[in-house]
Amino acid sequence: MIDSLHIEDLGVIEETDLVLSPGLNALTGETGAGKTMVLTSLGLLLGERAETTAVRTGADRALVEGAFALDPASRAADRAREAGAELDEDLLLASRTVPASGRSRAHLGGRSVPSSVLADVGNHLVSVHGQADQLRLRSAAAQRAALDSLGGPEHAALCREYARAYRARRAAAEALETWRSGAAERAAEVARLRTWLEAVEELDPEPGEDTALTAEAERLDHAEDLRRAATTARTALTGDEDAVGDDPDVTGLIAAADRALAPVTGVDPALTELAGRVHQLGILAADVSAELTEYLAGLDADPARLAWVQNRRGALSRALRELGGPAQEIDDVDALLALSRAWAERLTEIDGPQDGQTRLTEALAASDAELAGLAQRLTAAREGLAARLEEAVTAELEGLQMKGSRLVVALDALDEPGPTGAETVALQLVSHPGAPALALGKGASGGELSRIMLALEVVLADASQTLGDQDQSAQEPENLYPRTFVFDEIDAGVGGRAAREIGRRLARLARRNQVVVVTHLAQVAAWADTQLVVRKRIDPAPDASADGAATGATAPRTRTSVVRVEGEERVTELARMLSGHDDSEAALRHAAELLDEARVAESQE
Numbered sequence: 001m002i003d004s005l006h007i008e009d010l011g012v013i014e015e016t017d018l019v020l021s022p023g024l025n026a027l028t029g030e031t032g033a034g035k036t037m038v039l040t041s042l043g044l045l046l047g048e049r050a051e052t053t054a055v056r057t058g059a060d061r062a063l064v065e066g067a068f069a070l071d072p073a074s075r076a077a078d079r080a081r082e083a084g085a086e087l088d089e090d091l092l093l094a095s096r097t098v099p100a101s102g103r104s105r106a107h108l109g110g111r112s113v114p115s116s117v118l119a120d121v122g123n124h125l126v127s128v129h130g131q132a133d134q135l136r137l138r139s140a141a142a143q144r145a146a147l148d149s150l151g152g153p154e155h156a157a158l159c160r161e162y163a164r165a166y167r168a169r170r171a172a173a174e175a176l177e178t179w180r181s182g183a184a185e186r187a188a189e190v191a192r193l194r195t196w197l198e199a200v201e202e203l204d205p206e207p208g209e210d211t212a213l214t215a216e217a218e219r220l221d222h223a224e225d226l227r228r229a230a231t232t233a234r235t236a237l238t239g240d241e242d243a244v245g246d247d248p249d250v251t252g253l254i255a256a257a258d259r260a261l262a263p264v265t266g267v268d269p270a271l272t273e274l275a276g277r278v279h280q281l282g283i284l285a286a287d288v289s290a291e292l293t294e295y296l297a298g299l300d301a302d303p304a305r306l307a308w309v310q311n312r313r314g315a316l317s318r319a320l321r322e323l324g325g326p327a328q329e330i331d332d333v334d335a336l337l338a339l340s341r342a343w344a345e346r347l348t349e350i351d352g353p354q355d356g357q358t359r360l361t362e363a364l365a366a367s368d369a370e371l372a373g374l375a376q377r378l379t380a381a382r383e384g385l386a387a388r389l390e391e392a393v394t395a396e397l398e399g400l401q402m403k404g405s406r407l408v409v410a411l412d413a414l415d416e417p418g419p420t421g422a423e424t425v426a427l428q429l430v431s432h433p434g435a436p437a438l439a440l441g442k443g444a445s446g447g448e449l450s451r452i453m454l455a456l457e458v459v460l461a462d463a464s465q466t467l468g469d470q471d472q473s474a475q476e477p478e479n480l481y482p483r484t485f486v487f488d489e490i491d492a493g494v495g496g497r498a499a500r501e502i503g504r505r506l507a508r509l510a511r512r513n514q515v516v517v518v519t520h521l522a523q524v525a526a527w528a529d530t531q532l533v534v535r536k537r538i539d540p541a542p543d544a545s546a547d548g549a550a551t552g553a554t555a556p557r558t559r560t561s562v563v564r565v566e567g568e569e570r571v572t573e574l575a576r577m578l579s580g581h582d583d584s585e586a587a588l589r590h591a592a593e594l595l596d597e598a599r600v601a602e603s604q605e
Helices: 035-045 075-082 115-123 140-149 152-181 183-203 209-221 223-238 250-264 269-298 303-322 333-351 356-399 446-470 496-509 567-579 585-604
Strands: 002-010 013-019 024-029 061-069 091-099 105-108 111-113 126-129 406-418 421-430 484-488 514-518 530-539 557-565
Touching (some): 013 035, 024 035, 024 496, 035 061, 035 091, 035 126, 035 484, 075 091, 075 115, 091 115, 105 115, 111 115, 126 446, 140 356, 152 356, 183 333, 209 333, 223 250, 223 269, 250 269, 303 333, 356 406, 356 421, 356 496, 446 484, 567 585
Parallel strands (some): 013 557, 024 514, 024 530, 126 484
Antiparallel strands (some): 002 013, 002 061, 091 105, 105 111, 406 421
């Protein structure tokens, strides 16, 4: 919602401020007073192209500043924050500077931004309907969204379900296409996997085998050194069985010490403890000697076994280097066995009993069937909504002095379902009986087009309110930040009853939205909650110098201001709009009647 506007040196406007109300705001004033410049200022804040010719004559630059009230959690607020803007609680400040020469500058929330950002944010806040302005419902996507909005939460859920099914179907099609395009690569992969698995099967390695063979090779390679060391150690412990003589050995010497200490065991505690330790030494020496004997008995110095071990280690080493491809590093046999299990799983996946193509084809067929069913349901729902929209908008057009005109919602089937449905949605106008249905904007004048947009917006707003009232489960608070609709030239070529009906519908739309209308008709302005009058005055030229010579700056100055009128001032302004005179008694009475009529009608609706 637009909270306020500040304009400096734009066209005929030297400086003015506008404060808008949440409801219906009527902008009135004599032709040429500067109403167009007010809309131009708003367009600048919405990212429209800046023309240097709009700068007031003699000024260095034009400045437009605006304050927008919006929900901090809204899409517009999110887009503004993405651009680095900051919100002042619920207000977003925007400005546009247009120099007399050079490029314009845009600011949003205290940050310099491209004008395209203003357009992105403004698109969520304001809809401008006028001869030279873009329409909110100009695109096929917007027209489809408008039609779908009539369906309420249930229809929105159907649209989301269709969109999900479409994404799933596209993913299934892409997976199948990827599978088909990679057929040659998969065949090569199958051949590689089979070769590697056959090599592993032929080698038949055991877990930890490479580590065990390394230890065995080390032992066999040093068998004589190991035998010599073990024999010498055993002889030192227990003596040489084949030796002649009585050479001392560790076991015998410890036994002698044990025997010497045995008689005095128990006499002295200290010596008793030492005797126990000597006895333990004897037991430990005997155990080590026995194990050395077993080790010597099992020590094999077989050269044939050593050769086999070395050959086996070489085969395992080659497998670790060659299998898995050049990019695959295999550290040991355990890693090779783990990889072979992964290779077998991958081979089953791409070359199993039910191959990938069959599986993906079946998945795509299932997605096609689901999408077709949802597309049929969505099309049927849209056909019903189209009939409702045509009837409601056509009825509104009758009251807007466009008798014989009717809205047509064209649903054209697509060759295949798209991301939003199986048909396109186009809003068209039949301008009179027997005329062809033409796209909006092609079969109507600027004023008629604005009235068509008004009819559409009123119908959509009424539907939104009805659906909200029916949804008793909704706990959302009332929207405190309504969208803004701007209508220009909406009353072109109409008057009397048609003008009153335009005002009535603008007031209906303003119940839940902020509406700004530029109008020349009192019958429309009388329905406004706030009436702003654009007034122009021409200041006389400065006096000549005392000697009668021109001072050099003698041109009169045109100044424009925007004021809010209430009470008697408003009646006077409406009288001027009715008759061209603000002091006509008849016009003043008629103006007061229009205001009373609008108030009564508003209270009854």
